[in-house]
Amino acid sequence: RMSEERGWELMWLATGLFACSQGLLRELTLFLRTRRYPIAQDSLQRLQKTLRNGQRKYPPHQVEVEAIQHKTTQIFHKVYFPDDTDEAFEVDSSTRAKDFCQNIAQRLNLRSSEGFSLFVKIADKVISVPEGDFFFDFVRHLTDWIKKARPTRDGITPQFTYQVFFMKKLWTNTVPGKDRAAD
Known part of the structure; x- marks a missing residue:
């Protein structure tokens, strides 16, 4: 359970930083759409925003990491x-x-x-x-x-x-x- 939670936290962080390759994009989008985990939809929205706005240059800031670790996406x-x-x-x-x-x-x-x-x-x-x-x-x-x-x-x-x-x-x-x- 803890490992799965950490995996979703990482997914949330990653989708806000960079997009995956075109070959993987369809699979990732389908995966995120079909998961019932609460953060899946937010990760999908972050991925779509990243595709629209471009990729970040640096790893997440500590504030972003702390937010997801405290179960908040705001x-x-x-x-x-x-x-x-x-x-x-x-x-x-x-x-x-x-x-x-x-x-x-x-x-x-x-x-x-x-x-x-x-x-x-x-x-x-x-x-x-x-x-x-x-x-x-x-x-x-x-x-x-x-x-x-x-x-x-x-x-x-x-x-x-x-x-x-x-x-x-x-x-x-x-x-x-x-x-x-x-x-």
Whole structure:
């Protein structure tokens, strides 16, 4: 039973990262459609999203692994704003930075997400997330890079927490007063 559960957790993670070969796709789709295991349908939807949105470059982020291990397929991520407020937004394995920004702008009733970006603050660095990047790929890459750059002490790799900010990236195209919510 435990082995089967772990297998389904792995299936859920894998289908959100990459698609199988065309030769195996029909069989995998049929397999997922005919299973009664609760996570099978979600894995099928993740596979279809991966086929539509493209494959990830990095292994799953720790947040994704912990979510499925805690039997949840929803992941909420806290986002901080310049006015010292924060809100939680749902993200998934296929969420790109541009989509994340659009979701935030929509919830904040902004006219557009143009000129806004996500910024990740980790250790003493603040780095803008490229809009085409998968959100969790960027964070995974960044945390891996910081871990390599920072030496381990007594054989213990330091754990780094990060914060995500939603802010204006460029102010050159901004017309004050055009969108009061964005100002």
